[in-house]
Amino acid sequence: MAFELNGKVYETDEEGYLVNLADWDEDAAKYIAGVENVEMTENHWEVVNFLREYYNDYQIAPAVRVLTKEIGKKLGAEKGNSKYLYELFPYGPAKQACKIAGLPKPTGCV
Amino acid sequence: MLHIVNKSPQERSTLESCLRVARPGSALLLIEDAVYAATRGNAAAEKVREAAQALKVYALAPDLEARGMKDAAMSEVTLVDYGGFVDLVAGHAVVQSWL
Amino acid sequence: MMTDEIPGDEPAGPPGGKVKKFMFVNRKAPYGTIYALEGLEVVLISAAFSQDVSMVFLDDGVYELVKGQQTKGIEIKNFSPTYRALDGYDVEKLYVERESLDARGLTEANLIVPVQVLSAMEMGELMQQQDVIIGF
Numbered sequence: 001m002a003f004e005l006n007g008k009v010y011e012t013d014e015e016g017y018l019v020n021l022a023d024w025d026e027d028a029a030k031y032i033a034g035v036e037n038v039e040m041t042e043n044h045w046e047v048v049n050f051l052r053e054y055y056n057d058y059q060i061a062p063a064v065r066v067l068t069k070e071i072g073k074k075l076g077a078e079k080g081n082s083k084y085l086y087e088l089f090p091y092g093p094a095k096q097a098c099k100i101a102g103l104p105k106p107t108g109c110v
Numbered sequence: 111m112l113h114i115v116n117k118s119p120q121e122r123s124t125l126e127s128c129l130r131v132a133r134p135g136s137a138l139l140l141i142e143d144a145v146y147a148a149t150r151g152n153a154a155a156e157k158v159r160e161a162a163q164a165l166k167v168y169a170l171a172p173d174l175e176a177r178g179m180k181d182a183a184m185s186e187v188t189l190v191d192y193g194g195f196v197d198l199v200a201g202h203a204v205v206q207s208w209l
Numbered sequence: 210m211m212t213d214e215i216p217g218d219e220p221a222g223p224p225g226g227k228v229k230k231f232m233f234v235n236r237k238a239p240y241g242t243i244y245a246l247e248g249l250e251v252v253l254i255s256a257a258f259s260q261d262v263s264m265v266f267l268d269d270g271v272y273e274l275v276k277g278q279q280t281k282g283i284e285i286k287n288f289s290p291t292y293r294a295l296d297g298y299d300v301e302k303l304y305v306e307r308e309s310l311d312a313r314g315l316t317e318a319n320l321i322v323p324v325q326v327l328s329a330m331e332m333g334e335l336m337q338q339q340d341v342i343i344g345f
Binding site: 124 | 234236244267268306308329330332333334336337339340341342344345
Binding site: 057058059060062063065066069070 | 253256257286287288290291293294297298
């Protein structure tokens with residue numbers, strides 16, 4: 001499967017995750033967010049960028065519990081909780097935000 | 111605790127690692143290709159004999175039989191059948207399978 | 210009325226409520242077989258269940274932690290940075306056997322994460338204190 005933006009082809013798996021991490025760019029993120037019915041605000045980008053940094057450092061997408069904890073450390077307690085993250089990404093911060101960030105599905109996330 | 115080893119001592123160092131770590135009073139069960147370690151005259155025999163002074167050493171008889179080695183089993187090693195295998199696992203609170 | 214369905218921020222409690230000691234024993238080098246990666250993934254998943262998790266690196270398993278792995282040339286994902294994520298998953302007990310390091314010309318300084326180095330004897334004693342041991 002794939003989608004195309006401005007002549008660039010983005011290959012995805014059957015669930016909509018990007019196949020190649022390196023393909024990701026902001027246009028792809030906006031496109032995937034649109035498919036997921038998520039309107040990207042500054043708060044969304046903060047989480048998406050955090051996830052990309054985390055992946056770059058550790059080569060995995062974090063579990064939700066780890067994500068909330070790390071976000072709390074970095075962006076403050078009012079953002080480091082699942083209520084806040086689920087408001088941004090109603091289908092799950094790890095699953096939905098990872099997809100928008102162009103990361104593989106988190107380990108252990110079915 | 112019970113240690114279970116299933117690799118031939120000539121091909122892998124698994125048995126050696128297990129004997130290095132196993133504490134006195136533990137049990138060691140040799141199964142599959144590891145039963146060769148329990149036979150007289152094999153290169154690891156001396157190590158097994160020495161280990162048997164601090165550990166209770168068992169070997170799975172059907173695996174020795176299958177390999178034509180049952181008569182070569184060392185006297186320091188207690189042979190068990192599958193029922194004995196189950197009893198050993200059930201009788202120890204901690205089991206480490208050395209893959 | 211439906212209550213809040215949002216999952217909590219704390220890990221799910223262990224089934225039955227009793228914390229068990231789980232030890233994962235890693236004895237394989239990283240890229241020749243899938244064992245090392247599988248072992249790491251199992252630990253990351255099990256960390257969600259709030260058990261007392263420890264990881265042991267024995268024999269060739271110590272090669273999993275060597276610094277400076279570069280896997281571009283073999284086209285396999287380098288998962289060594291992921292060991293540094295374990296701390297964030299509350300997996301803080303990493304034990305390495307001294308004899309295994311010595312036999313491979315390695316020291317603690319060669320490893321990508323802080324570990325506790327134990328002798329074979331200490332390792333054996335630690336094993337005896339576990340509820341469950343899972344080997345990779």
